[in-house]
Amino acid sequence: MKILRSGRIADLEITNRIVLPAMAMNMASEGYVTEKMIRHYRKFARNGVGLVIVEGASVDERGKDLHGGLAIYSDRFCIGLNELAEEIKLNGAVAGIQLLHPGGCASPRIEKNEPLAPSQIEFTMFMHGRHSFKATARELSKEEIRGIVEMFSEAAGRAKDCGFDIVEINGAHGWLFSQFLSPNTNKRSDEYGGSFENRIRFALEVVEAVKSAGIPVIFRMDGSYPSYGGVSEDEILRYASELEKAGVDCLHVSGGFAITPMLVKRGILLEGAFKVKSAVKIPVIAVGGISPDMAIRIVEEEKVDFVALGRALLADPELVVKIREGRIDEIRPCTRCNDCIDRLFSLRQFGAECSINPDVEIEKAERSKKIVVVGGGVAGMEFARVAKLRGHEVVILEKSSELGGNLIPASIPEFKSDLRNYLEWLRRQVKGVEVVLNCEEIEKKIAEIRPDAVVVAIGAEQDVPNVQGIENAVKAVDVLMGKVEVGEKVAILGGGRIGCETALHLAYKGKEVTILEILPSIASDLERNYSFALIRELRSRNVKWICNFVVERIEAGRVVGRSEGKEVEVICDSVVLATGMRPRRLDLNLGVPVYYIGDCVRPRKIRDAVYEAVYLASRI
Known part of the structure; x- marks a missing residue:
């Protein structure tokens, strides 16, 4: 399987073709690496990811993307960055770090931030979140542009000295490089604006400066749906070619519509990556809602050299191990619910967490218990899965004829196939659990089983408003x-x-x-x-x-x-x-502990059902 064979970027040999892309996680503390961040990246390196690219680190104190974002604009961050790089390499992966400048999208709500852009126009802040807002950026002077070029060079030098093997310049997703590239955001009349050659000048100068630090360079670019528009397909391919000539060692081809939800077909950005691959000789990384099956196929067909799996790896950090062992059907499938992004770009900027993977270490229970789970929806199946792993004897009592609860109707629309995949995965995970379907006499059945504890996860039902007719x-x-x-x-x-x-x-x-x-x-x-x-x-x-x-x-x-x-x-x-929905009720008085989880407590998201189930199963 080619995806598991080694590949090269510059003089770096990477053990396989799977990349963890840079994803903002909001785990830093005032720009500093934290122990939580080290554990996070160690996990992917330990589980066999070939290239681990650490989330975007700000090269400019005025340009941070999140309150909990990583920073590399000063030597004071180097102790933690060095520890992080060494931990990734110690566990078998090539260590990369992304260098980032949001430019006009630097939110003024973040301390010391200032929106700076090629031209003085209005930008959307927190563009991926429901709490987005607009602010006007100040136009950069030529002296300031030269200063930012130098900031990237200095940041690359720090990355190299801290032990990182490679750096990635984030030239996509609407950040500063996209703002220079698009004529809709770049209204300059000097050598940095106007013609295509002028609009890519800043990017080429940064590449040259970063290369002078003596470290291999990946450039992340929009190959599809270019941010802010105004950039033709021909210009995208010329851009890729010019970046290659400037010394870029690898192109990571993303797109302006990068964080695709489940409604959008998977792999929507791949055509852009394929076209860039045909225009250059350097390696190309594809990204954007790629499933494991899709990743295996496009690498096997040599359409790209590497694949970046971001949300997919958050959903299942053991993805590479399971591919290697032929257990692809055991990979927990990302539903592309984008709850991770919603949390990140929320009003309060919480940490990015996967809605279906709380990432809790499962330990064997001190004593095996017999536990009855009433309800076979998301919360019930997830509890049963984890409780069984801990060594408990679990019985699911389900009133209907199949497991799934409200996940069944939720996954019926044709555009909800990602959710159907998750439902099927949950069902496979509880195959070793005793399941009683069409169970009407719940209390009688519980009395027959004589459990040590009962978990009620009967979900919610549709609310009916008091309206005439x-x-x-x-x-x-x-x-x-x-x-x-x-x-x-x-x-x-x-x-x-x-x-x-x-x-x-x-x-x-x-x-x-x-x-x-x-x-x-x-x-x-x-x-x-x-x-x-x-x-x-x-x-x-x-x-x-x-x-x-x-x-x-x-x-x-x-x-x-x-x-x-x-x-x-x-x-x-x-x-x-x-x-809307209302919780179903089931009051039990059985003489044993009874716990309530999921929507029968209060109707909420899948995330709440999963996390409550895992947390309870981890301590019961």
Whole structure:
């Protein structure tokens, strides 16, 4: 399998073709390496990743991307950086670090930051988060541009002296290099603006300066959907060629739409990487929602030299080991829910964590217990999986005919295949657990088993609002499960995740759909990338929506309510309820400890169900 064979970048031999790309994790403390960060990167090196690229380190004190971002603009950070580099290499990987400058996207809400760009224009801060905002950048003087070039050179020298084998310049994703490249953000009339040759001048000067530090260089570039637009495919390929001539040792080809949600097809950035690969002789790394199967195939076909698996490795750090051992079906699949990014670019900037992998070390229990889990949804299956690993005897009691709970209807729409893969993975993980399906007499069955503890994970059910004529409506879950049919014109009450996804599901079936949402906007409970993609797709399918809508009554053939102070009447054949969920209740008095986890406590995200399940299973 070629993906497991060694490859070369410059004079570096890399044990396989799998790369951990630089991903902001928010683990640093005032720019310094932390013990948590060292543990994080050690884990991937120890599990066989060939090249580990540490998250973007700021080269300029005025240009940090996060409160918990890493820094390399001063020698005072070198002690921790040296320890981090040595730990990665000690565990068998080549150690790289990304050098970063957000330019005009440097949020002024971060201490000492100042948005600086080729031209004085407005930029979006925290562009991947639902709490994004805009600020105007100050135009860089030519003297300041030369100063930033020198900052990159000094940062590269520090990286080399700290023990890193290679550096990566982040020239993609809307940061400073993208701002110079696009004529939409670069309005300069001097040698750094105007013509294509002028707009790439800054990048080439930085490459030359970094190369002078005597360390191999990867340049990360947009090969598809270039940030801010205005850059043609021909210019992208010329850019790649000029970077190669300037001495870049490897091109890491990403795109302006880099953090793709599950609605977007996997590998959407690959065509750009393939085209760059055909235009240069140096190695090319592909990235962007690539599944393990896809990664194996494109390396085998020699379409690229290396593949970067970011979120996939967060979901399963043992991915390389499982590929090597032929256990690909055991790889925990990334659902591309983007909860990791949503946390990172939230208002408070939390650490990036995978929603389905709490990354907790599982230790054997001191004493094996017999545990009954009531409910076979996400929380129930995840608890059973971890409890079994710890040596407990687990029995799942499920009322329905199959495991999955609300993950079953949630994964039915054709654009939710990533979620279906996760559901199937969970089911495979509990194959060694005793499962009782169609279990109606729960308390009687528990009494027969005589467990040491009971875990209740019965999830949530759709809430039904107190609205006149509500009996004429059907539930979104029943629509998704195919239990009820709807007419050609459908009104959906609720424009959150359930309502929007059900609307798109019905629109794909040719239905004429209108979403009625009480809040000022639809999809407001979704991560920003997913929200954008979903709203764009809803528009393309001619789905309509009315916001600030308060429903008053449902009548035959219509929904009546008020929006913006005016009465609104929506003509429809069917009304679908997507107004939220409420916890199911099951009160047990059995004389043994009873624990409640997941949505039966309070309806929330998959992340909450998984984390509660793992934390409980780790201590029970």
